[in-house]
Amino acid sequence: MSVAQTKADRIRVIVAKVGLDGHDRGVKIVARTLRDAGMDVIYTGLHRTPEEVVEAAVQEDADVIGISILSGAHMTVFPKLLKLLKARGADDIKVMGGGVIPDEDVVKLKKMGVAEILLQDTPPAAIVDSVRRIVAERGAR
Amino acid sequence: MAYIPSMDLVPGVLKGDTRAVARLLSRAENGNEEGRPALEEIFKRAGRAHVVGITGVPGSGKSTLVAKLTAAIRASGRKVAIIAVDPSSPYSGGSILGDRIRMGELVGDKGVYVRSMATRGALGGLARGTLEAVDIVDAAGYDMVLIETVGVGQDEVDVARASHTTVVVSAPGLGDDIQAIKAGVLEIADIHVVSKCDKPDADRTISDLKNMLVLSLGLQPHVPAPLDVGARKAARWQVPVVPTSSVNDKGIEELLKEIDRHGRSLKESGEIVERQAAIAERRLVKASEEMLRDKLEERRGELSVLLKELAARRVSPHYAARKLLTESGFGGDK
Ligand SMILES: Nc1nc2c(ncn2[C@@H]2O[C@H](COP(=O)(O)OP(=O)(O)OP(=O)(O)O)[C@@H](O)[C@H]2O)c(=O)[nH]1
Ligand SMILES: [Mg+2]
Numbered sequence: 001m002s003v004a005q006t007k008a009d010r011i012r013v014i015v016a017k018v019g020l021d022g023h024d025r026g027v028k029i030v031a032r033t034l035r036d037a038g039m040d041v042i043y044t045g046l047h048r049t050p051e052e053v054v055e056a057a058v059q060e061d062a063d064v065i066g067i068s069i070l071s072g073a074h075m076t077v078f079p080k081l082l083k084l085l086k087a088r089g090a091d092d093i094k095v096m097g098g099g100v101i102p103d104e105d106v107v108k109l110k111k112m113g114v115a116e117i118l119l120q121d122t123p124p125a126a127i128v129d130s131v132r133r134i135v136a137e138r139g140a141r
Numbered sequence: 142m143a144y145i146p147s148m149d150l151v152p153g154v155l156k157g158d159t160r161a162v163a164r165l166l167s168r169a170e171n172g173n174e175e176g177r178p179a180l181e182e183i184f185k186r187a188g189r190a191h192v193v194g195i196t197g198v199p200g201s202g203k204s205t206l207v208a209k210l211t212a213a214i215r216a217s218g219r220k221v222a223i224i225a226v227d228p229s230s231p232y233s234g235g236s237i238l239g240d241r242i243r244m245g246e247l248v249g250d251k252g253v254y255v256r257s258m259a260t261r262g263a264l265g266g267l268a269r270g271t272l273e274a275v276d277i278v279d280a281a282g283y284d285m286v287l288i289e290t291v292g293v294g295q296d297e298v299d300v301a302r303a304s305h306t307t308v309v310v311s312a313p314g315l316g317d318d319i320q321a322i323k324a325g326v327l328e329i330a331d332i333h334v335v336s337k338c339d340k341p342d343a344d345r346t347i348s349d350l351k352n353m354l355v356l357s358l359g360l361q362p363h364v365p366a367p368l369d370v371g372a373r374k375a376a377r378w379q380v381p382v383v384p385t386s387s388v389n390d391k392g393i394e395e396l397l398k399e400i401d402r403h404g405r406s407l408k409e410s411g412e413i414v415e416r417q418a419a420i421a422e423r424r425l426v427k428a429s430e431e432m433l434r435d436k437l438e439e440r441r442g443e444l445s446v447l448l449k450e451l452a453a454r455r456v457s458p459h460y461a462a463r464k465l466l467t468e469s470g471f472g473g474d475k
Contacts, residue, residue, distance in 0.1 A: 010261070032237065035230055035233060035235035035236055035237050036233045037233065038233045039235045040229075040238060041235065042241060043238065045242035048245070055248050058160060059159060059248075059254055060163065061163035061164055061166060061167045089160065141144060
């Protein structure tokens with residue numbers, strides 16, 4: 001690793017799995033992809049509540065929260081996350097989602113303020129690009 | 142989103158505001174020049190917390206134990222900050238920080254702050270900014286700071302030099318015989334923990350560890366008994382071996398008792414003065430190293446000529462270093 005990397009503001013992403021389904025393979029693959037792109041990835045494990053994720057993201061000073069949802073609860077979980085972040089004065093922390101989400105819901109979620117929704121077959125490079133773009137668009141904070 | 146100047150974060154930190162703490166901590170971690178005056182201010186306000194280093198081989202149960210220990214400290218009415226350090230990938234510089242997985246139940250408690258840090262290629266097991274992070278949470282009013290680091294040898298030494306109390310965690314059945322504990326690791330422990338004592342081979346790990354301690358340190362380790370009143374009077378700290386099980390909640394109270402007892406012993410024996418001096422020296426060296434690394438990076442372009450000379454053995458490394466230091470404005474003798 002070059003010393004230069006210690007100097008730049010490193011992107012910090014917190015990845016979490018909300019809800020009851022117990023698969024975290026997808027989350028782990030995303031975590032590895034982002035690590036290999038030079039980011040710090042905080043993994044919080046399975047079955048987190050939106051409250052827990054937001055508090056952890058604030059403590060960790062994450063740039064981005066990445067949520068994986070397979071259970072179909074996305075229309076309740078994402079609005080909840082956005083609301084909690086706002087209430088915490090932490091809406092500089094951007095929310096990204098991944099999993100199985102129908103197109104019409106993707107449109108709605110983005111309108112609500114979810115920064116990006118990546119569907120299950122998104123290639124690794126596109127995931128990395130999305131995170132970088134979201135952080136760049138937010139700007140320094 | 143506007144940039145908040147680091148100095149403006151200081152009042153929030155001193156009030157214990159989590160957002161301010163978290164933001165300033167990132168500035169420290171990134172080594173931003175802009176954050177220096179704020180960190181200086183924080184440094185002067187810190188110094189109250191009991192700093193406890195917790196180290197041990199990967200998978201020895203540190204994070205699970207830290208979570209349990211934190212619950213016990215909270216029950217005694219104190220606030221706890223946890224700084225969990227994991228290694229960065231040497232290939233990408235990125236990291237996966239997974240210690241929080243074991244600390245899920247702590248997250249709703251306002252008296253607990255958890256921060257994951259990557260080593261980012263820092264030497265000695267401590268990440269860049271870890272010690273500033275300790276200052277920040279200290280100044281924010283956390284009474285006890287737990288630093289979790291993965292260590293398999295000399296790495297632990299840095300943790301010990303930065304902490305008031307160093308806890309080394311060993312576990313049965315990790316394949317690493319207690320014999321595998323490297324020289325230098327036994328010595329840094331103020332307290333030894335044998336975790337996962339719900340496992341059948343734990344007794345062997347405990348007795349192996351005690352034998353090693355007697356052999357290598359000539360100390361008489363003891364397992365703390367509830368009625369061990371005389372121990373406090375002992376002039377010299379006796380390194381205890383505390384068996385714990387995070388699964389059965391065994392030994393956690395005892396561990397906290399030993400940590401507190403060690404904290405008191407430092408003060409009563411006056412050893413705290415030496416520890417503070419050692420920590421100060423460590424920090425001076427670490428800050429100097431970081432400055433030098435930054436300088437090296439900044440000047441990498443101009444260095445190519447000097448590096449060529451060095452590679453061709455026309456100048457010595459010592460000569461080149463002196464030239465670099467002098468030209469970087471660090472002075473350096475003639
Ligand atoms: N049987 C038993 N297993 C435990 C105990 N404590 C932790 N473990 C298990 O040991 C494994 C590692 O636990 P962690 O707490 O993550 O260990 P760690 O030392 O923090 O690991 P790293 O941070 O990866 O070095 C997990 O599978 C835990 O469930 C215990 O008291 N008893
Ligand atoms: Mg751990």
